[in-house]
Amino acid sequence: MPLALLAEQVLNGLQFGVMLFLMAAGLTLIFGVMGLINLAHGSLYMVGAFAAAAVAGATGSFLLALAAAMTAAALAGALVELLVIRRLYARDHLDQVLATFALILIFSEGTRWLFGSFPLYLDIPAALKGPVTLPGGIEYPRYRLALIGIGLAVALGLGLLITRTRLGIRIRAGENDREMIAALGVDISRLYTVVFALGAGLAGLAGALVGAIQSVQVGMGEPVLILAFVVIVIGGIGSIRGALVGAILVGLTDTLGGVFLPGFFRLFLDPASAASVGASVASMAIYILMAAVLIWRPTGLYGARA
Amino acid sequence: MRETLTNLVLLIALVAFPAWALAVDEPFLITLATRAVILALAAVGLNIALGWGGLVSLGHAAFFGIGGYAMGILASHAQGYTPLTEWPFVIEGTKSMPVIWLVAVAASALAALGIGVLSLRTAGVYFIMITLAFGQMLYYFAISWTAYGGEDGLSIYVRNGFPGLNTLVPVQFYGLCLAVLILVLALNAALIRSPFGLALNAARQSPERVRTVGLDPRRLQLAAFVLSGAITGLAGALFADLNRFVSPSMLSWQMSGEIMVLVILGGAARLFGPVAGAILFVVLEHVLGGISDYWHVFLGALLLLIVLFARGGIVGLIAGRRGGP
Amino acid sequence: MTVLAARNLVKSFGALRASDGVTLDLRAGEIHAVIGPNGAGKSTLIAQLCGSLTPDSGSVHLLGEDVTALTVPARARRGLARTFQISALAMEDTVLENAMLGALGAQGRPWRFFRPARRDPALRDVAEEALARVGLSAHAPTRTADLGHGQRRQLEVAIALTMAPKAFVMDEPMAGLGAEGSKTLTGFLDGLRDEAPILLVEHDMDAVFALADRISVLVAGRLIATGPTAEIRADPAVRRAYLGEEA
Numbered sequence: 001m002p003l004a005l006l007a008e009q010v011l012n013g014l015q016f017g018v019m020l021f022l023m024a025a026g027l028t029l030i031f032g033v034m035g036l037i038n039l040a041h042g043s044l045y046m047v048g049a050f051a052a053a054a055v056a057g058a059t060g061s062f063l064l065a066l067a068a069a070m071t072a073a074a075l076a077g078a079l080v081e082l083l084v085i086r087r088l089y090a091r092d093h094l095d096q097v098l099a100t101f102a103l104i105l106i107f108s109e110g111t112r113w114l115f116g117s118f119p120l121y122l123d124i125p126a127a128l129k130g131p132v133t134l135p136g137g138i139e140y141p142r143y144r145l146a147l148i149g150i151g152l153a154v155a156l157g158l159g160l161l162i163t164r165t166r167l168g169i170r171i172r173a174g175e176n177d178r179e180m181i182a183a184l185g186v187d188i189s190r191l192y193t194v195v196f197a198l199g200a201g202l203a204g205l206a207g208a209l210v211g212a213i214q215s216v217q218v219g220m221g222e223p224v225l226i227l228a229f230v231v232i233v234i235g236g237i238g239s240i241r242g243a244l245v246g247a248i249l250v251g252l253t254d255t256l257g258g259v260f261l262p263g264f265f266r267l268f269l270d271p272a273s274a275a276s277v278g279a280s281v282a283s284m285a286i287y288i289l290m291a292a293v294l295i296w297r298p299t300g301l302y303g304a305r306a
Numbered sequence: 307m308r309e310t311l312t313n314l315v316l317l318i319a320l321v322a323f324p325a326w327a328l329a330v331d332e333p334f335l336i337t338l339a340t341r342a343v344i345l346a347l348a349a350v351g352l353n354i355a356l357g358w359g360g361l362v363s364l365g366h367a368a369f370f371g372i373g374g375y376a377m378g379i380l381a382s383h384a385q386g387y388t389p390l391t392e393w394p395f396v397i398e399g400t401k402s403m404p405v406i407w408l409v410a411v412a413a414s415a416l417a418a419l420g421i422g423v424l425s426l427r428t429a430g431v432y433f434i435m436i437t438l439a440f441g442q443m444l445y446y447f448a449i450s451w452t453a454y455g456g457e458d459g460l461s462i463y464v465r466n467g468f469p470g471l472n473t474l475v476p477v478q479f480y481g482l483c484l485a486v487l488i489l490v491l492a493l494n495a496a497l498i499r500s501p502f503g504l505a506l507n508a509a510r511q512s513p514e515r516v517r518t519v520g521l522d523p524r525r526l527q528l529a530a531f532v533l534s535g536a537i538t539g540l541a542g543a544l545f546a547d548l549n550r551f552v553s554p555s556m557l558s559w560q561m562s563g564e565i566m567v568l569v570i571l572g573g574a575a576r577l578f579g580p581v582a583g584a585i586l587f588v589v590l591e592h593v594l595g596g597i598s599d600y601w602h603v604f605l606g607a608l609l610l611l612i613v614l615f616a617r618g619g620i621v622g623l624i625a626g627r628r629g630g631p
Numbered sequence: 632m633t634v635l636a637a638r639n640l641v642k643s644f645g646a647l648r649a650s651d652g653v654t655l656d657l658r659a660g661e662i663h664a665v666i667g668p669n670g671a672g673k674s675t676l677i678a679q680l681c682g683s684l685t686p687d688s689g690s691v692h693l694l695g696e697d698v699t700a701l702t703v704p705a706r707a708r709r710g711l712a713r714t715f716q717i718s719a720l721a722m723e724d725t726v727l728e729n730a731m732l733g734a735l736g737a738q739g740r741p742w743r744f745f746r747p748a749r750r751d752p753a754l755r756d757v758a759e760e761a762l763a764r765v766g767l768s769a770h771a772p773t774r775t776a777d778l779g780h781g782q783r784r785q786l787e788v789a790i791a792l793t794m795a796p797k798a799f800v801m802d803e804p805m806a807g808l809g810a811e812g813s814k815t816l817t818g819f820l821d822g823l824r825d826e827a828p829i830l831l832v833e834h835d836m837d838a839v840f841a842l843a844d845r846i847s848v849l850v851a852g853r854l855i856a857t858g859p860t861a862e863i864r865a866d867p868a869v870r871r872a873y874l875g876e877e878a
Contacts, residue, residue, distance in 0.1 A: 031431060037434060037435075084610065084614075087614055093430060093431055094356075094362045095613050095617070097364065097566075098570055098609060099609075099610055099614065101567075101609070102606040103610070105602045105609070106606035106607060108602070109601075109603040109606070110603055113600045113603065222559060226438055226442045229435035229438060230435070233428075233432055233436060233439070237432070276450075276452060276453070279450045280447055280450040282450075283443075283447055283450045284446065286443075287439055287440060287443035291424050294424055294427055294428065294436065295424070295427070298427045298432070299428070299432070300432075493744075496744065496745050499748060499749070500744045500745060500746060500747065501740065501741055501743045501751065501754065502743055503744075503748070504728060504732060504748045505732065505735055505736075507724065508721040508728075508729075508732050511721040511722055511723055511724070512719050514683075515719040515720055515721060515732070515790075516736070517703040517704050518703060518707055518719065519704075519732055519735070519736025519790065520705075520707035520708040520737060520794070522702075522704050526741060529742075
């Protein structure tokens, strides 16, 4: 396998991974702090992508589009939190699943109603179009490299937020003992809305960034949501570090699995069978990884030990 | 008890409605009713794991789809006159429903065993996410399995056969599906009252208590999960036969959500809850779907209202609090 | 004869040594009370005896068998019955159903799917008898969530009875009971010791002194004294650490 191809695939895996991280980080924060499982996170991803597409179409500015994506998603998140999510904190997980699933239906069909069934297009900004030459003569799309950079920057930013700011302290305290911080006078309602909006904003950002390389359409968020769940299961609920490690593992497994598994099967199958078996196994690779982690650590790599 | 009365009314409706449709010669309505009955069966399966077992399985479409593909694979080989495999011995396809059902039930039970063993190593939110993930895994696997249609799915030209019946006649196929549903409901009723049902229900409420008396809640839940998957798998085979079509969409997260919605609409842990939910769903789909392509918005709003304000579903609203079994 | 024994149990949670080499035993025919201030490690001790917590080191023996590696259900099947301080009951079920659950566990045959449980005499008779003994017969059809606090305690004891256990481990059964309730339960437990010995963790000193043959005193994870009731009552170290001067 030529080095250039391998390097390109590894970078693709990384890029996939950091975008997953943006989703997973929000989800794991929301669960860690509020104890809430949120299926509507994929809808917020979609809202971000649609907002970006709409604003980019109107103004031609990608930067504005990104800002719009994060703002729209965060606002949508805050609204949803105030109107619906608030009533769910005391409920059991089944109720949270059902209510947020209901939100998916409302968001998805509502978006389809407003924008129609055809995908919207979001263009990669001119400044980031085209390849960049990396050491070793490897050519890689500039935009994807930028995504990796943005993702890692967000990871760093989140890490600093959690460890160095007052909000971060409250988040960490809330993850440990919800009742305690209420007793200590922290405004829980405000904290929850802020955390939910933060998670939503990250999802919206991811939606916008990925929307430029895939398409912007209804239902784009749910497959990513489910993958983010896989990431959280692997990484451990409530752990940002776990979300990052899990996301990169998932990204690399999916990308490299698709590349190497058909080749692996060619060792003992004919090329045609190897290609199809390889493709099928590759499609399951992430879940096999998840199952393997579960057998070894039921609460994830960085999750609370039972 | 009001619940028994409600159940009776639903049962009568299931017999009376198609009889009426037959009388006014509206075979489409019979097909609609068949759809409701099959979806009810799928939901009855989920209800065992979800309502009584307390297992929030968000991946039950996996079993629905496995049942569907069991039918699709067997029937497609039969209609193509090619065997499934010739090694180690020849396995031919079949268009006989009893055989297909047996395979569908066995395959989904096996899958439920595997998924259950892995998923029950965890609890709470992890369990929900993992079952969702496994459903998704099978979905992508089905898409990649081009031998059986991949994303486009598999068409079966003629409905499979059942000895003694002409399954092409809508009301006969309906009667067959209804018979299956009633049989499964009877088994479900026995299960709830049985020692196993007592233990399973207690495991949902207080796993600690169940352990303290010497029982393992996880083994009980695994058994319920396997049974649950098997029943939903059977429904999948029937569904594929109804539509004479099977595709990866039967394995999608949307399908999993839909089956769960059926249970909740009608009332979880109520014997006829899934039946009420399925009937309501099909009615809404038909009526609201006729008015607007975006009727899912209303379904979502209805579901939200039920979750927030009418947690017991239809049967819960009508019958009030549950009495003893 | 030693029915239940803890040998050198050590359990730490981070820097906190909840059990610091605890050794004690429960002999046939006795009621052995374990007392100590809050935070002494009584709950941790019970959890390790019953199997919900694994000790860092040390062992637990039931009827001579080393059960340290066994799960809660496994120990329950070998004859260990536990009652909880904070009731662990199937709240939506009726009192009778909870009692039948105990019988079901004891008989170890939950894999029956067809005959109704309430028609099974093996389950029903055992359950009804246990409920009669604790005085809950009238409440058999009551939903457990509707029971008063004291009645839930009684139900916990009833379930333990259905298991026909070889040893009882009771975690503060008197907690939350009024004077009347405590007296009744004390009288009941007094007669129970002949069926199976009771390891009793309690705060209610009246009950302890009325019931206990032996008392062990747990302070900061360590057993500071153990012996016949009269001895412990008089022990100056115990008085200093826990009882105060009024005992």
